Amino acid sequence: MASIFMTEDGSVRGGWRAVGFLLLSVLVVTALIAASRELPEDVAFWLPEVYLSALGVLSVTWLFTRRERRPLAAVGLELSPRALRQFGTGMGYGAGLVLVTAVLVVAVGALHFEIAPQVSTLDIVKTGLFMFGAVLFEETLFRGYAFQRAVEGIGRRWALAVFAIIFLLAHPMDESMPPELMTIASANLLLAAVLLGQCMLRSGGLALPIGLHLGWNWMLQTLGFSISGKLAFDSIWNPVFDTSDQWLTGGPYGLEASALSLPVLLAAVAWFSRGTPAVQSQP
Numbered sequence: 001m002a003s004i005f006m007t008e009d010g011s012v013r014g015g016w017r018a019v020g021f022l023l024l025s026v027l028v029v030t031a032l033i034a035a036s037r038e039l040p041e042d043v044a045f046w047l048p049e050v051y052l053s054a055l056g057v058l059s060v061t062w063l064f065t066r067r068e069r070r071p072l073a074a075v076g077l078e079l080s081p082r083a084l085r086q087f088g089t090g091m092g093y094g095a096g097l098v099l100v101t102a103v104l105v106v107a108v109g110a111l112h113f114e115i116a117p118q119v120s121t122l123d124i125v126k127t128g129l130f131m132f133g134a135v136l137f138e139e140t141l142f143r144g145y146a147f148q149r150a151v152e153g154i155g156r157r158w159a160l161a162v163f164a165i166i167f168l169l170a171h172p173m174d175e176s177m178p179p180e181l182m183t184i185a186s187a188n189l190l191l192a193a194v195l196l197g198q199c200m201l202r203s204g205g206l207a208l209p210i211g212l213h214l215g216w217n218w219m220l221q222t223l224g225f226s227i228s229g230k231l232a233f234d235s236i237w238n239p240v241f242d243t244s245d246q247w248l249t250g251g252p253y254g255l256e257a258s259a260l261s262l263p264v265l266l267a268a269v270a271w272f273s274r275g276t277p278a279v280q281s282q283p
Contacts, residue, residue, distance in 0.1 A: 013153050014149035014150060014151075014152035014153030014154075015149070015150055015153035015154055016153075017064070017145075017146075017149045017153075018145075018146040018147070018149040018150045018153070019146075021060060021061075021064055021145050021146040021149070022141070022146050022166075024060050024063075025056060025057045025060045025141055025146075028056040028057075028059060028060055029052070029053045029056035029057065029137075031056075032052045032053070032055065032056045033049050033052055033053065036049065036052055048130065048133060050130060050133035050134040050137060051133040053133075053134075053137040054133050054134075054136040054137040054140065057137055057140045057141045057144070058077075058136075058140060060145075061075060061077065061140060061144055061145050064145050065145065075144050075145045075148055075206075076143075076144065076148075076200060076203075076204060076205035076206035076207070077140070077144070077205075077206055078205065078207075082205075082207075083205055083207040084207070086203050086205060086207040086208040086211065087207040087208070087210060087211035088211060089208065089211065090199065090207065090208040090209065090210065090211020090212035090213075090214070090215060091211040091212070091214060091215035091218075092211075092215060093211070093212045093215060093268075094211065094212040094213060094214065094215025094216035094217075094218075094219065095215040095216070095218065095219040096215075097212075097216060097264055097265070097268055098215075098216055098219040098220055098223070098255065099219060100264050101255050101258065101260055101261045101264045102223055102225075102255065104260040104264070105248060105249060105255070105258060105260055108248060108260070109242055109243070110241065110242060110243045110245065110248040110249050111239050111240060111241045111242055111243070111249050112239075112240050112242060113223065113224075113237040113238065113239055113240070114237065114238050114240055115236070115237060115238075116224065116235050116236055116237060116238050119236050120234060123234035124221075124222065124234055124236065126234075127218070127221055127233070127234050128214070128218050128221075131214055131217050131218055131221070132214055134217075135210055135213045135214045135217065136210060138167075138170075138213065139196065139206055139209050139210045139213055140206065142163055142166065142167050142170075142193070142196070142197075143163070143196055143197055143199075143200040143206060143209050144206060146163075147159060147163050147197060147200065148200075150162060150163065151201070156201060156277065159197070160193075160194050160197045160198070161194075163193060163197060164189075164190045164193035164194050164197070165190070167189065167190075167192075167193035167196075168186060168189045168190055168193065171189055171228050173185060173186075173229060173253070174229060174253075177229075177253065177257075178246065180247055181246050181247060181250075181251060181253060181257050182257075184247060184250075184257050184258070184259050184261075184262070185228075185250075185253055185256055185257035187262060188256050188257065188258075188261045188262060188265060189228075189256065191262070191265035191266065191269055192216075192256070192265060194269055195212070195265060195268050195269050195272060196209040196212060196213060197209075198269065198272035198273060198277075199212055199272060201277035202272055202277055220254060220255060220256075221233075221234070221235055222235055222236050222237065223235065223236075223237050223239060224236075224237050224238045224239050225239060225250070225254040225255050226250075226252055226253055226254035227254055227256075228253070228254065228256055229252065229253045229254065231252075247259050248260065
């Protein structure tokens, strides 16, 4: 029985450490958010929940790595010229994938864009900063310590599959969505999760997936698309649908529910699956 939980050298298996990390992260984040909601509004204003969530997961990551006597850099959390370059590269990849998808939707005559009547550069920057907190939380939770321990324990393919499903479950959809739209959106979210996991495996750090995730979300926002069903605000462009075929445009859910996102994400997954990853599975 002990072999189920422990390795031959007496340490807890990677898969169980991943489960413990996820459970503790949920508890810590929930506690931080609950505590912040008890604070006066003028104080809580300076403690956005997305950054509290990121702080909670980062704290648990520090706790687990310290217990293993390893630095945060060992799970891909570092601030260095290399990490900044990877972050910028990821931003470009994410924004590019959205632009390619948007061009495809425009090319088939499903929508066109109009300039938003009021554009505030400051609001766009504020939105980006808010998104960074949300992305930092998600990537540290889903591609950080837990994912990497799962890779050690069950291998890259199984880890990618398991965390893609967890990522999908963490993005619930409105039950009123048409079944075909929900199916497409689910497929796109699964592919996006695999892609982000591959970015971590390929680069050996979290800067690349954080950048790609932020670039993707920020470009969706800039173009006026909803992000996983959440309405965009402070955009530069407004998409105007020229067809009622939501399977092409993604409808109110956004481009992530467009069938034209599927080939774009598949191509990106295929690209990042090439070569030898920086993070290896344990034999």
